[in-house]
Amino acid sequence: MTSGSGTLDRQTPAAHSAPTAMATTRRWMLGSVLAAGLLALPACAPGRDRSAGDAVVLQFWAMGSEGEKTQPLIDEFEAAHPNIRIEMQQIPWTAAHEKLLTAFAGDTLPDVCQLGNTWIPEFVALNSLEDLSSRIAASTAIEPADYFAGAWRSNIVEGRQYGVPWYVDTRVIFYRTDMLAAAGHDRPPRSWDEWLQVMRDVQARQPAGSYAVLLPVNEFEQPVILGLQTGGDMLKEDGRYGNFSGANFRRAFEFYVRIFREGLAPKLPNTQISNVWQEFARGTFAMYITGPWNVNEFRRRLPKDFDAKWSTAPWPSPDGDGYGTSYAGGSSLVMFADSPQKEAAWKFIEFMAQPRQQVRLLELTGNLPPGEKAWAASGMLDDPKFVGFHEQLTNVAPAPPAPEWEQIVTGELVKTAEAVINDRAGVDEALAELDRKVDGILAKRRWMLARRAEDPAAAR
Numbered sequence: 001m002t003s004g005s006g007t008l009d010r011q012t013p014a015a016h017s018a019p020t021a022m023a024t025t026r027r028w029m030l031g032s033v034l035a036a037g038l039l040a041l042p043a044c045a046p047g048r049d050r051s052a053g054d055a056v057v058l059q060f061w062a063m064g065s066e067g068e069k070t071q072p073l074i075d076e077f078e079a080a081h082p083n084i085r086i087e088m089q090q091i092p093w094t095a096a097h098e099k100l101l102t103a104f105a106g107d108t109l110p111d112v113c114q115l116g117n118t119w120i121p122e123f124v125a126l127n128s129l130e131d132l133s134s135r136i137a138a139s140t141a142i143e144p145a146d147y148f149a150g151a152w153r154s155n156i157v158e159g160r161q162y163g164v165p166w167y168v169d170t171r172v173i174f175y176r177t178d179m180l181a182a183a184g185h186d187r188p189p190r191s192w193d194e195w196l197q198v199m200r201d202v203q204a205r206q207p208a209g210s211y212a213v214l215l216p217v218n219e220f221e222q223p224v225i226l227g228l229q230t231g232g233d234m235l236k237e238d239g240r241y242g243n244f245s246g247a248n249f250r251r252a253f254e255f256y257v258r259i260f261r262e263g264l265a266p267k268l269p270n271t272q273i274s275n276v277w278q279e280f281a282r283g284t285f286a287m288y289i290t291g292p293w294n295v296n297e298f299r300r301r302l303p304k305d306f307d308a309k310w311s312t313a314p315w316p317s318p319d320g321d322g323y324g325t326s327y328a329g330g331s332s333l334v335m336f337a338d339s340p341q342k343e344a345a346w347k348f349i350e351f352m353a354q355p356r357q358q359v360r361l362l363e364l365t366g367n368l369p370p371g372e373k374a375w376a377a378s379g380m381l382d383d384p385k386f387v388g389f390h391e392q393l394t395n396v397a398p399a400p401p402a403p404e405w406e407q408i409v410t411g412e413l414v415k416t417a418e419a420v421i422n423d424r425a426g427v428d429e430a431l432a433e434l435d436r437k438v439d440g441i442l443a444k445r446r447w448m449l450a451r452r453a454e455d456p457a458a459a460r
Contacts, residue, residue, distance in 0.1 A: 054083060055082070055083050055084060055085045056083060056084050056085070056341050056344045057084075057085050057086075057087055057341075058084060058085070058086050058087065058110075058111045058112060058341055058344055058345055058348060059087050059089065059110035059111050059112070060074075060086050060087065060088045060089070060110060060111065060112045060113070060348070061088075061089050061091055061096075061100075061110045061112075061113045061114065062088055062089070062090060062091070062113075062114045063090075063091050063092070063093050063096045063114050063116075063331070064092065064093045065365050066114055066166075066331070066361075066365055066367070067088065067089070067090030067091060067114075068090060069364040069365050070088075070361065070364060070365070071088070072360070072364065073352060073357055073360055073361065073364070074086045074088060076351075076357075076360075077348060077351045077352070080351070081344075081347060081348075081351075084344045084347065084348070086348065089110070096116075097119070100113070100115075100119075100123070104123075104126055104128055107338065109128060109336040109338060109339075110336065110339075111335065111336060111339040111341050111342075111344075111345045112333060112334070112335055112336075112339075112345050112348055112349060113333070113334055113336065114166060114331045114332075114333060115163060115331060115332055115333075115334045116329075116330075116331050117151075117154035117155070117163075117165075117328065117329060117330055117331065117332055117398065117399075118154075118329075118399050118405060118406055120154065120155060120157065120162055120163055120332065120334070120401075121157050121401040121402055121403050121405070122403035123162075123334070124157045124158075124160075124162055125403045125448075127337065128336055128337055128338070129162045129163070129334050129335070129336060129337060130162070130334070130335040130336060130337045130339070130342065131160045131161070131162060132161050132162060132163065132164065132334075132335065132346075132349075133160050133161045135346055136161055136164070139350060141350045141353070141354060142164060142350060142353055143371075146355070146371040146372050146373050147165055147370050147371050147372075148165075148168060148328075148370060148371075148372075148393045148394065148396060150325075150328040150393070150395070150396030150397050150398060151165045151168045151328050151330060151370045151393070151396065151398075152165060152370075153328070153397075153398050154328050154330070154332065154398035154399075155332050156401075157401050158401075162334060163332030163333060163334040164332055164333050164349055164353045165330060165331075165332050165353075165370035165371075166330070166331050166332055166333045166352065166353070166358075166361070166367075166370065167330050167331055167358070167361060167362075167365075167367035167368055167369065167370060168328065168329065168330035168367075168368050168369070168370045168393060168396075169291045169292050169293070169329040169330050169367070169368055170291065170292075170326045170327055170328060170329055170389065170392050170393055170396050171221055171222075171225065171289050171290060171291050171326055171327060171329075172289070172290075172291075172312050172313060172314055172315065172326065172388050172389055172392045173188060173287055173288070173289060173312065173313045173314075173315065173388075174280070174287065174288045174289075174290055174294065174298065174310060174311075174312055175188055175286060175287045175288075175310065175311060175312070175313060176280070176283065176286040176287070176309060176310050177308070177309055177310060177311050178309045179202055179205075179283060179286040180198060180202065180286065182205060183198070183201035183202045183204070183205055184201055185198050185201065188311075188313035188316070189316045190316050190317070190320045191316050191317060191318070191319055191320030192255055192316055192317070192318050192319075193320075194316060194320065195316045196258075196259075196262075196264075198212075199212035199213055199259065199262075199264040199287070200212070200262070200264065202286045202287075203262075203263065203264050206283075206286075209284070210283060210284045210285065211263075211264060211265050211266050211284070211285045211286075212264045212265070212285065212286055212287060213259065213264055213265045213285055213286065213287040213288070213289075214265060214266065214273070214276070214279075214284075214285040214287070214288045214289075215256075215259065215260075215265045215289060216268065216269050216270035216273065217260075217267055217268065217269055217414075217417065217418050217421055218269035218270060218271070218414055218418070219270065219289075219414070220409040220410055220413050220414050220417075221289070221327055222256060222289055223252065223253055223256045223413065223417055224327060224399075224409060224413070225289075225315065225324075225325065225326050225327050226252035226253070226255060226256050227244075227248070227249045227252040227253070228325040228326070228327065228397045229252065229315065229317060229318055229324040229325045230248040230249065230251050230252045230318055231248050232244075232246060232248035232249030232250075232251075232252055233246065233248070233249075233400075234249055234400060235400045235402055235405075235438070235442075238449065239400060239401065239402035239442065239445060240442055240445060240446045240449060241435070241438070241439050241442060241446075242408075242434065242435035242436075242437075242438030242439055242442070243435065244413070244416075244431045244434045244435050244438065245428070245431040245432050245434070245435050249431070250427065250428075250431060251318075252318075253417070253420075253427060253431065254427055255318075256417070257417070257420050257421055257427065260421045261421075265285075266285075267421055267422060276288065277297065277298060277301035277302055278301075280298070280302070280310070281302050281303060281306060291329070292366070292367075292368050292386070292389055293366065295312070295385050295386065295389075296366060298310065299385075311384060311385060311388065312385055312386070312387075312388030312389060313388045313391075314326070314388055314391045314392035314395070315392065322395070323391060323392060323394070323395045324395070325395050325396065325397050326392050326395065326396050326397075327396065327397070327399070328396035328397055328398045328399075330367075330368075330370065333349045333352055333353065335349065355369070355371055355373040355374040355377060356374075356377070358370065358371055358374035359374050359377050359378045362374070362378055362380075368380075368386075368389060368393070375390060402442070402445065403445070404441050404442060404445065407441060408438050408441055412434055412437045412438060412441070413434065416430050416431070416433070416434045
């Protein structure tokens with residue numbers, strides 16, 4: 001999942017000592033959430049000892065369907081650890097970000113939490129996450145080499161490991177095998193040039209109002225993924241400045257815009273696509289970029305005899321040299337630094353991270369495992385619809401580790417791309433203006449990093 005805002009805009013600068021900086025930040029944020037009417041703190045603060053008789057009580061916050069469906073995993077953990085009891089709080093993804101910030105401001109964060117990977121740098125910047133590096137290094141249960149490298153890197157900020165991947169997702173191409181075959185292509189494209197040719201050949205057979213590919217213009221993932229493939233560092237100087245106008249990202253952005261300008265994709269947001277599954281079955285588009293949650297949705301919603309007419313494939317690369325990079329999404333398990341029950345919290349994280357539990361999570365929620373052993377045990381490698389995801393997960397990359405990243409891409413990048421696609425701006429001027437806006441968003445980050453360089457104790 002992704003956060004909806006960059007929370008460094010809500011912070012005050014760090015003071016000259018870490019405790020003072022933390023207290024100042026919390027007081028400022030507490031006042032902000034009170035003023036906004038957002039304060040809804042849990043009854044039990046992590047700063048207090050929690051016990052139920054002889055048992056240690058851990059607070060665990062889980063989001064979305066994970067919060068709804070993972071109780072069996074908690075039951076298994078409690079059966080194996082009778083001296084530890086888990087109190088799970090289920091939080092909708094739509095409310096999770098503000099609730100976590102509110103809990104930080106009120107010093108009431110849980111012991112363990114499911115955290116979207118793109119949120120990790122934000123909470124590291126708040127000094128609220130426990131550094132797990134030494135625990136992972138000493139663990140006999142967690143094998144970093146078993147995890148997909150891009151998903152594992154999502155948890156690393158400034159060389160420290162703050163989480164353990166719980167599940168992963170990424171985006172691949174869902175495509176109509178029959179429509180590509182009818183256009184003369186018996187396999188998915190492997191390079192950008194080949195992809196363009198496939199789209200042109202498909203489009204040549206499409207009736208009016210139908211397209212080769214659906215790329216909703218209100219989604220940031222597609223231009224970001226293309227930028228990752230060209231090696232475009234969208235932020236530079238340790239996230240201090242925007243770099244969207246750099247040569248590498250410009251190449252990716254020009255390719256993205258070209259798809260629309262050639263009429264190969266509709267200039268529509270996903271809010272104007274009433275039923276993506278129905279339109280896919282009708283052949284309104286032959287390709288669609290989406291994630292693993294849609295595999296079972298496609299199977300459920302498409303006609304029963306349709307299974308042989310579609311499949312998934314990893315992204316083509318710019319020059320056809322292997323798979324193109326995609327975005328490393330998903331969630332990880334983190335421990336908050338204020339937890340008084342760190343040993344018990346670590347046991348819980350270790351248990352939930354095991355391959356067997358990864359497979360159980362897949363069975364309960366449909367979320368993809370972050371490790372190779374779980375993939376092998378799950379049987380998904382025998383499912384042709386998931387093989388494309390496994391291939392893609394061997395080449396994924398995390399978002400730039402800047403707390404403001406989500407604010408940048410969901411706001412400014414999407415608006416910039418939409419303006420260029422609809423011919424309201426040229427590529428060079430639009431990307432230069434985007435960098436100027438990003439530089440403004442990152443002004444507080446530059447201040448904080450400069451402060452840290454002057455006084456490292458103020459940032460820790």
